[in-house]
Amino acid sequence: MTFKEEIKRRRTFGIVSHPDAGKTTLTEKFLLFGGAIHVAGAVKSNKIKKTATSDFMEIEKQRGISVATSVMGFEYDGYKVNILDTPGHQDFAEDTYRTLTAVDSVIIVIDAAKGVEAQTRKLMEVCRMRQTPVIVFVNKMDRPSRDPFEILDEIEEELKIEVRPLSWPIGNGPDFKGVYNLFDKSLYLFTPNKQTLEEGISLDVHSSQLSEEVGVSSAETLREELELVEGVYPDFDKNPYLEGKLAPVFFGSALNNFGVKELLQCFLEIAPPPRPSKAEERIVEPDEEKFSGFVFKIHANMDPNHRNRLAFVKICSGHFQRNTNYQHVRLGKQMKFSSPTAFMAEKKSIVEEAFPGDIIGIPDSGNFKIGDSLSEGSPLNFKGLPSFSPELFRYIENDDPMKSKQLAKGIDQLMDEGVAQLFVSQFNGRKIIGTVGALQFEVIQYRLLHEYGASCRYEPINLYKACWLETDDQGELQDFKRRKNQYMATDKSGRDVFLADSSYMLDMARENFKSIKFHFTSEF
Numbered sequence: 364m365t366f367k368e369e370i371k372r373r374r375t376f377g378i379v380s381h382p383d384a385g386k387t388t389l390t391e392k393f394l395l396f397g398g399a400i401h402v403a404g405a406v407k408s409n410k411i412k413k414t415a416t417s418d419f420m421e422i423e424k425q426r427g428i429s430v431a432t433s434v435m436g437f438e439y440d441g442y443k444v445n446i447l448d449t450p451g452h453q454d455f456a457e458d459t460y461r462t463l464t465a466v467d468s469v470i471i472v473i474d475a476a477k478g479v480e481a482q483t484r485k486l487m488e489v490c491r492m493r494q495t496p497v498i499v500f501v502n503k504m505d506r507p508s509r510d511p512f513e514i515l516d517e518i519e520e521e522l523k524i525e526v527r528p529l530s531w532p533i534g535n536g537p538d539f540k541g542v543y544n545l546f547d548k549s550l551y552l553f554t555p556n557k558q559t560l561e562e563g564i565s566l567d568v569h570s571s572q573l574s575e576e577v578g579v580s581s582a583e584t585l586r587e588e589l590e591l592v593e594g595v596y597p598d599f600d601k602n603p604y605l606e607g608k609l610a611p612v613f614f615g616s617a618l619n620n621f622g623v624k625e626l627l628q629c630f631l632e633i634a635p636p637p638r639p640s641k642a643e644e645r646i647v648e649p650d651e652e653k654f655s656g657f658v659f660k661i662h663a664n665m666d667p668n669h670r671n672r673l674a675f676v677k678i679c680s681g682h683f684q685r686n687t688n689y690q691h692v693r694l695g696k697q698m699k700f701s702s703p704t705a706f707m708a709e710k711k712s713i714v715e716e717a718f719p720g721d722i723i724g725i726p727d728s729g730n731f732k733i734g735d736s737l738s739e740g741s742p743l744n745f746k747g748l749p750s751f752s753p754e755l756f757r758y759i760e761n762d763d764p765m766k767s768k769q770l771a772k773g774i775d776q777l778m779d780e781g782v783a784q785l786f787v788s789q790f791n792g793r794k795i796i797g798t799v800g801a802l803q804f805e806v807i808q809y810r811l812l813h814e815y816g817a818s819c820r821y822e823p824i825n826l827y828k829a830c831w832l833e834t835d836d837q838g839e840l841q842d843f844k845r846r847k848n849q850y851m852a853t854d855k856s857g858r859d860v861f862l863a864d865s866s867y868m869l870d871m872a873r874e875n876f877k878s879i880k881f882h883f884t885s886e887f
């Protein structure tokens with residue numbers, strides 16, 4: 364196979380959802396199709412159960428599971444499919460955002476009874492920022508569900524994206540009879556059977572066969588609804604989908620393996636192969652000869668005696684080869700990797716080569732930070748891994764004066780992994796940890812102790828948001844920094860950050876310093 368064919372057959376995507384909508388179940392069905400697993404239940408959910416929010420061992424166990432299921436690759440119908448898993452728990456939202464920078468498209472799973480939920484909305488914002496193509500799967504149609512038109516309206520309104528149904532449900536809950544697939548014009552009849560695959564019946568909705576299959580009244584309703592669908596929604600066009608402006612929508616039931624195969628087939632047909640990546644220097648095309656890639660995730664070793672980590676690298680261009688020298692751009696040094704791993708289903712194995720779209724794991728003893736770039740040709744710095752303003756802030760203090768070195772090192776490494784964000788106050792030099800959820804504070808404390816032998820304690824600090832500043836007026840910026848000295852901090856890359864203690868304070872700052880833009884993300 365040629366290099367270009369290798370790239371073209373790759374589909375690297377993420378499945379995202381609000382917890383419990385059915386992401387794990389759908390992932391598992393995909394893997395079953397790919398022959399990557401053979402029994403249902405093989406993929407453990409990496410979600411941290413609600414009841415276990417303070418159970419450290421549970422967190423550790425989950426970390427172990429989530430490294431195994433971080434990336435799942437399989438071959439299907441000539442395609443190389445790479446599914447990137449994202450943590451469902453909202454406290455790990457930042458991790459999910461970063462994973463989304465490494466995918467070329469996304470499938471969003473929505474619960475048919477609940478519709479669009481909070482987490483889905485946030486994730487969609489990230490997709491929109493990056494113009495990621497999105498397909499929606501409305502799941503759990505075997506349960507009493509909301510009206511499909513209502514769900515579509517809600518998706519359009521709440522996720523701010525146009526929709527185009529490509530399948531249509533016939534009833535729901537106990538009356539769920541199946542779906543009509545508008546993409547290949549076939550009827551799929553539902554039997555609540557978890558393992559066998561349904562075969563589509565190719566038929567026109569106006570044929571009498573439809574009434575024979577689903578009954579006269581359901582057939583009538585389907586015809587009416589489809590007429591409305593065709594009237595309301597424009598014909599499906601691949602281009603707006605690829606531009607991230609239009610989401611095709613499928614209905615089904617992941618648990619019953621229903622509607623999943625059609626989703627996968629349509630996905631493979633329309634979803635984009637690896638897309639160009641933005642570097643500070645230029646746009647990088649996947650079929651460029653020279654290898655380049657970036658680190659979007661770092662996973663610490665579970666074994667505290669071996670502090671080795673695994674850096675997840677998304678290949679952006681070129682042909683990656685084992686034991687070949689590549690430049691670690693930030694450190695400005697050549698490195699070669701003797702045991703890069705690929706992820707097939709839930710197994711890891713050493714690979715000799717990899718192509719754009721693939722994710723490889725590189726064992727690392729502390730050389731990598733999230734966002735680091737590797738390149739074979741001229742140095743490239745990939746963009747698109749912004750830090751988002753944390754929601755919660757606390758001072759972190761050393762609780763064991765004998766271990767201050769260990770603490771500093773531990774904090775440093777955990778921040779490189781992206782567990783949380785560290786800010787250093789320019790006013791008093793104290794370290795401030797910012798997180799998305801309360802759970803991270805416990806994870807940090809636990810890991811500092813178990814992996815670095817350092818104890819820390821937290822002290823409260825009342826902050827609302829971290830803002831990165833942008834202005835052309837250096838004079839005003841200096842004035843601002845002087846006046847707000849108490850609230851200025853430095854982030855991990857040495858940039859100025861304004862830590863506002865309330866939305867009122869931020870509004871006032873905006874009012875008084877008109878040339879300064881206050882951003883809630885580090886990239887703008």
Ligand code: G4P
Nearest residue numbers: 380382383384385386387388408451503506616617618619
């Ligand atoms: P998540 O990864 O998005 O958090 O969701 P997950 O797949 O774990 O699914 C959440 C729950 O919803 C699971 O039940 C799962 O079995 C169920 N589910 C998924 N798809 C469907 C579907 O199409 N129909 C119905 N009726 N249920 C579905 P659970 O009881 O929470 O977990 P489990 O003990 O069954 O694993």
